[in-house]
Amino acid sequence: MDFDFIVIGAGSGGVAASRRAASHGARVAIVEGRRVGGTCVLRGCVPKKLLMYAAQLGDAFREARGYGWAVETPAFEMPRWAAAKAAETTRLEGIYRQLLAGSGVTLIEGHAQLDDAGAVCVGEQRLTAPQVLVATGSAPVTDSIPGIAACATSDDLLDLNELPSRAAIIGGGFIAVEFASMLVRLGVAVDLFYRDRLPLRGFDQMLRTAAAAELQAAGVQLHPGSVPTQIQRGGSGLLLLMGEDRVLDFPWVLNATGRRPNTAGLGLALDERGAVLIDADLRTSRPGVCAIGDVTNRVNLTPVAIAEGRALADSLFGPTPRRVDLSRVPSAVFMLPPIATVGPTEEAALAAGHDLHVYETDFRPMKQAFIGGTERTRMKLLVDAADDRVLAVHMVGADAPEIVQSLAVALTAGATKAHFDQTIAMHPTAAEEFVLLRTLSRSLTTSQALASR
Numbered sequence: 001m002d003f004d005f006i007v008i009g010a011g012s013g014g015v016a017a018s019r020r021a022a023s024h025g026a027r028v029a030i031v032e033g034r035r036v037g038g039t040c041v042l043r044g045c046v047p048k049k050l051l052m053y054a055a056q057l058g059d060a061f062r063e064a065r066g067y068g069w070a071v072e073t074p075a076f077e078m079p080r081w082a083a084a085k086a087a088e089t090t091r092l093e094g095i096y097r098q099l100l101a102g103s104g105v106t107l108i109e110g111h112a113q114l115d116d117a118g119a120v121c122v123g124e125q126r127l128t129a130p131q132v133l134v135a136t137g138s139a140p141v142t143d144s145i146p147g148i149a150a151c152a153t154s155d156d157l158l159d160l161n162e163l164p165s166r167a168a169i170i171g172g173g174f175i176a177v178e179f180a181s182m183l184v185r186l187g188v189a190v191d192l193f194y195r196d197r198l199p200l201r202g203f204d205q206m207l208r209t210a211a212a213a214e215l216q217a218a219g220v221q222l223h224p225g226s227v228p229t230q231i232q233r234g235g236s237g238l239l240l241l242m243g244e245d246r247v248l249d250f251p252w253v254l255n256a257t258g259r260r261p262n263t264a265g266l267g268l269a270l271d272e273r274g275a276v277l278i279d280a281d282l283r284t285s286r287p288g289v290c291a292i293g294d295v296t297n298r299v300n301l302t303p304v305a306i307a308e309g310r311a312l313a314d315s316l317f318g319p320t321p322r323r324v325d326l327s328r329v330p331s332a333v334f335m336l337p338p339i340a341t342v343g344p345t346e347e348a349a350l351a352a353g354h355d356l357h358v359y360e361t362d363f364r365p366m367k368q369a370f371i372g373g374t375e376r377t378r379m380k381l382l383v384d385a386a387d388d389r390v391l392a393v394h395m396v397g398a399d400a401p402e403i404v405q406s407l408a409v410a411l412t413a414g415a416t417k418a419h420f421d422q423t424i425a426m427h428p429t430a431a432e433e434f435v436l437l438r439t440l441s442r443s444l445t446t447s448q449a450l451a452s453r
């Protein structure tokens with residue numbers, strides 16, 4: 001055997017797994033066919049958040065006037081952002097390469113395939129190891145609607161040098177909502193088309209309603225229950241065929257209709273949605289081959305892939321096998337204002353058999369009230385009526401991801417509503433509202449929920 005562990009895919013999950021395995025003394029190789037760093041660092045979370053900061057600064061110029069600043073008419077120059085973004089992702093890729101080298105992980109550049117005997121083939125090289133990890137991630141879906149392959153994806157958006165004047169965005173998930181919120185602030189006229197009544201299917205109703213309201217307030221044209229049946233090149237760029245002879249013309253269209261696992265050339269058993277099938281110990285259908293992260297299409301978030309990669313490396317090469325608990329994964333939608341959540345939605349908590357005490361608040365934050373702004377902050381706590389445990393925290397408003405990440409620790413520790421009530425507030429903050437919620441908004445029982453279905 002050439003190595004003890006070969007990792008396919010040098011994204012966040014693969015890099016974390018390879019370094020942890022090497023720290024246990026394993027001889028490790030990592031194979032990458034594109035740039036080192038993966039979707040999160042190069043084409044996702046990191047550049048997306050850098051664009052979000054650019055959009056947020058647009059709001060800040062407007063708000064600054066209300067706080068007494070004289071601000072000249074600001075103008076956003078995409079080429080300058082694009083150059084700075086390229087430099088930053090190159091810097092981060094360099095750091096990832098250094099981390100791998102410093103950990104003693106061998107980087108092999110090229111596209112990997114698994115052969116019938118379970119060896120990892122990269123070009124002419126045939127590498128063997130008793131343990132192989134598939135961490136190949138996912139890529140944008142390009143066949144969700146006939147003709148949608150002609151549209152830009154989030155990869156393309158983050159590589160733009162100039163922004164279009166008008167854009168259609170198709171989809172109502174994370175990517176659609178985040179980019180609609182950003183692009184409209186950067187001066188693009190945005191139309192958002194999605195299938196459901198509200199965006200962000202799967203999120204708590206309060207967050208979904210707030211997301212639609214805030215997007216609309218920012219100037220995004222919402223088209224609920226409306227997606228093209230076909231897309232064609234033509235007009236000023238692309239034509240959206242909406243049915244009943246209705247055709248809409250946009251110079252630029254973003255396909256935000258989801259992502260699909262990268263499974264080609266691996267010969268692994270897949271589920272009906274094309275994801276690699278794994279068991280509770282991350283083992284695939286092939287002996288000695290495990291998989292983590294987006295390629296398994298369960299909770300498609302970077303920190304989950306990292307946690308799984310480290311747990312797997314500890315289990316294979318460390319003293320004690322362990323699994324990652326995915327029952328309480330916090331997540332954020334980086335629209336403006338941002339959304340953050342940990343724990344189930346109200347509907348999911350009831351469906352899981354919890355009678356609930358619901359505490360909610362909705363207010364205009366101090367910073368907005370001072371300048372006559374309309375942006376609101378909304379918070380919700382779901383409390384188990386049986387034992388007072390806080391099951392979920394949902395928030396939309398400034399700094400929501402920073403606040404909810406910290407509250408996720410309390411939930412992991414099993415905090416009760418009484419613990420929240422005993423916590424002294426930090427004033428003046430928005431976060432203090434979470435420990436000052438005394439008025440019960442409503443109580444819900446599972447039997448009522450069943451009856452109303």
Ligand code: NDP
Pocket residue numbers: 144145170171172173174175176178194195196200201227256257258259299300301331332333334
């Ligand atoms: P999502 O799965 O979040 O959303 C996909 C959207 O596409 C949904 O609104 C879905 O509609 C819609 N859709 C799917 N198929 C069709 C179709 N045929 N016609 C019309 N609409 C369709 O995917 P994203 O692409 O937004 O993001 C991919 C993944 O990346 C996410 O799952 C998330 O895990 C991750 N991500 C995380 C971020 C974060 O943590 N902040 C940011 C960005 C991405 P419907 O709801 O009706 O099914």
